[in-house]
Structures are given as C-alpha cells and as structure tokens.
Amino acid sequence: MRYAPALFGLLALALWQGAVGLFGVPVYQLPGPIAIIGAFAADPLGLLGSLASTLLVTFAALGVAAVLGVAMAVAMSASRLAQAAIQPWAVAMQVTPLPAIAPLIIIWVGDPFSALVVCATIVAFFPLFANTATGLASPPAELNDLFQLYGAGRWQTLRLLRLPAALPYFLTGLRISGGLALVGAVVAELVAGSGGFASGLAYRILEASFRLEMPRMFAALVLLALAGIVMNFGLGAIGHAILRRRGEA
Secondary structure, eight states: OTTHHHHHHHHHHHHHHHHHHHHTOOTTTOOOHHHHHHHHHHSHHHHHHHHHHHHHHHHHHHHHHHHHHHHHHHHHHHOHHHHHHHHHHHHHHHHSOHHHHHHHHHHHHOSHHHHHHHHHHHHHHHHHHHHHHHHHTOSOHHHHHHHHHTTOOHHHHIIIIIHHHHHHHHHHHHHHHHHHHHHHHHHHHHHHHHTTOOOHHHHHHHHHHHTTOHHHHHHHHHHHHHHHHHHHHHHHHHHHHHHHHHHHO
C-alpha cells in the first residue's frame, strides 16, 4: 500500500510511452515521457528557476492569506457587526473568477510581484478564513459556560478556548489553501505573461505553447504537479506534527 502511488505512476508512464510509440503520435501533439525528460534535461536550471519564482509568489500569498483569514475570523468571532460586514465580502472574493480581475489587479498594483501575490491571495484566502471561523465557533456551549462561570473575559476565552479549538481547522484550511495559492499564482502568471511580463513557470508554459515546444511545456506542467504534491504532503505533515506535539503537551 505504501508504494502503490509510485507503482501506479510508473505503470501509467510505461503505458503512455508505449501508446505514443505504437500509434506514432507526433511529439507536437502528445510527447512521451522520454521526450519530456529530455526537454527538462536540456534546461533544468531555467525550469527550476522559474519554479522557484512561482513558489515564492505561492508562499508569500499563503502567508498573507493566513494572516488575513485568521484576523477576519477572529473579528467575526468577537463581534456580530463585524460578522455582518465581513462575511458577504469574503464570499464575494471566493466566487469572483480570478482571470476576470487579474488584469485589473496587475494594472492597479503596478509592481509585478505584488500584483501576483494579491491575485494568489484572493484564491487562497477563503478556505483559511472559513475553516478558522468554523473552528472558533466549535467549542461546546458547556465549555463557554464554564469559562463564564470562572469569570473569564472575552479575550481570555478567545485565547484559552476558542483559538486552541480552531487550530485543527486552521491547519486543514492551510493545507487546502496551499494548493489554491499555487493555482492562483499560475493563473496570475499566465495573465501577466500574456501581457509581456515574463516570470514564473506559467510563463514558460505559455512560451512553449506558442512555439509548439510540447515536451518543454509538459516538463513545466510536471514540475507544477510535483510541486503541488510536495506542498500538500508537506503542509499535512507539518499540521500532523503540530497537533501531535500539542496532544503530547
């Protein structure tokens, strides 16, 4: 069971390479795994450098989304007025398609890196916000009553009861938002790349597609997929370690 994903991936790659060779599929339509590996080997530093640029935007956006999500969730937990004011706008951010507003953000912000971070933050924000808000409201009513019975103030209750209860929810939201931040960074880079700003792995995908360099494009896509898998498992492992350490404490 432990090696099942790797074995399944190797089998899929073998079948893919065999089908491409058997049916004589042109490389500009669908390159095989060997051609993709060759394209990566031809320019590993360039592709990895572009991946680093994309990941820098991703992690910056994830950090901003975490700060904003927790701050707004705490504000909603502390005030009904804040909840009425914040929640509709948070939902509006969630349902607004990024490709429709990314060009405007890039124009308004001006600085390319900051604009990309803003776009990725919009995509990554809502799961962190919603999960943290749910966690802050999760403590049982009897525990709230117990804190009131012992004379705990609002901020003591928040610090000692609500925030610890929200931690697992926050870590779940962080894991979800990690992938979404990467998606947001890629979409923003595609929009920025079509406007002439060359940055990140998404621009390499766009450039390769214009030149019909399909193996290079697939190599960039594979790097993005691997980055997403590593982020997901990495954030999951960090969350598991934090919760386990908290349980031991």
